[in-house]
Amino acid sequence: MTTAEFELIVRQQQGMVYSIAYNFFNNVAVAEEVAQDVFLQLYENRRSVESHSHVIAWLRRATTHRCIDVVRHRSFHNEVQLDELPETHDDQPETDPLLQERLRRLVASLPETPRTVLILRYGEDMDAEEISRTLEMPVRTVWSHLQRGIALLKEKASRYLKEESRESIR
Amino acid sequence: MNPFDKDFREALQRREPPPGFAEKVLSRARQLDSRPKRFFTWRWAAAAAAAVLVLTVGSLEYREHLRRIEGERAKEQVMLALRLTGSELRGVQERLARVQQRVIEVPEK
Numbered sequence: 211m212t213t214a215e216f217e218l219i220v221r222q223q224q225g226m227v228y229s230i231a232y233n234f235f236n237n238v239a240v241a242e243e244v245a246q247d248v249f250l251q252l253y254e255n256r257r258s259v260e261s262h263s264h265v266i267a268w269l270r271r272a273t274t275h276r277c278i279d280v281v282r283h284r285s286f287h288n289e290v291q292l293d294e295l296p297e298t299h300d301d302q303p304e305t306d307p308l309l310q311e312r313l314r315r316l317v318a319s320l321p322e323t324p325r326t327v328l329i330l331r332y333g334e335d336m337d338a339e340e341i342s343r344t345l346e347m348p349v350r351t352v353w354s355h356l357q358r359g360i361a362l363l364k365e366k367a368s369r370y371l372k373e374e375s376r377e378s379i380r
Numbered sequence: 381m382n383p384f385d386k387d388f389r390e391a392l393q394r395r396e397p398p399p400g401f402a403e404k405v406l407s408r409a410r411q412l413d414s415r416p417k418r419f420f421t422w423r424w425a426a427a428a429a430a431a432v433l434v435l436t437v438g439s440l441e442y443r444e445h446l447r448r449i450e451g452e453r454a455k456e457q458v459m460l461a462l463r464l465t466g467s468e469l470r471g472v473q474e475r476l477a478r479v480q481q482r483v484i485e486v487p488e489k
Contacts, residue, residue, distance in 0.1 A: 213409075226394065229392075229394045229395050238398065242397055245401070246404060253409045310391040311391075328388075332389050335389075
């Protein structure tokens with residue numbers, strides 16, 4: 211891969227790499243740092259890159275691994291504080307930015323592997339087989355992480371709703 | 381698509397990084413290229429250690445080889461000396477035998 215080809219890949223794939231990291235941390239600064247590190251890792255390994263599809267698979271794998279590394283080595287905790295979540299309004303439009311922000315925060319508070327699986331499934335629109343190849347785990351494990359992630363999200367969301375209704379009664 | 385899927389996809393949809401992201405990456409990549417290559421690495425250190433080991437073992441083997449050759453030469457010289465001494469002894473014995481013979485042959489007066 212030449213430097214010009216690398217530049218083209220950065221410009222074409224920056225959205226994908228940054229989005230995975232952003233959805234993982236729900237934090238612009240950390241997402242930008244992780245995305246930059248992933249591209250530099252690609253630059254250092256550019257001689258081993260075989261094809262365009264190989265680059266995309268490589269970037270997805272490197273980004274998810276880097277995100278998990280950052281969480282594990284830097285003790286990056288993203289536990290959601292219920293009172294930090296934005297307030298809801300009755301007159302909600304079709305696409306509710308507040309709801310989206312809440313969902314992102316809830317996703318970012320999940321354990322690393324179910325979080326990664328959910329981001330690849332819903333953010334990158336990947337099927338279970340693609341996710342299993344990216345994360346190097348069996349398809350059945352991908353499904354179980356997906357189910358576990360959704361169950362945890364529902365639990366967190368219902369806890370939040372209970373808190374909210376208790377507040378409104380007072 | 382159920383409402384959960386829809387909300388999720390919208391919440392986790394792709395977004396562009398902050399402006400100037402690509403330029404920052406490319407600038408850091410150029411810095412990587414201009415960084416002086418480290419001469420000392422663990423691979424070099426291991427190769428140097430292996431070379432020193434090979435040279436030491438080789439020189440010890442060579443010294444042993446020279447010592448063995450010298451030993452062989454000394455042994456040959458000793459053998460030659462012994463052979464020479466043996467033949468001289470035989471000469472002396474022969475001469476003695478002849479003298480003895482002569483003594484026997486001389487008649488008594």
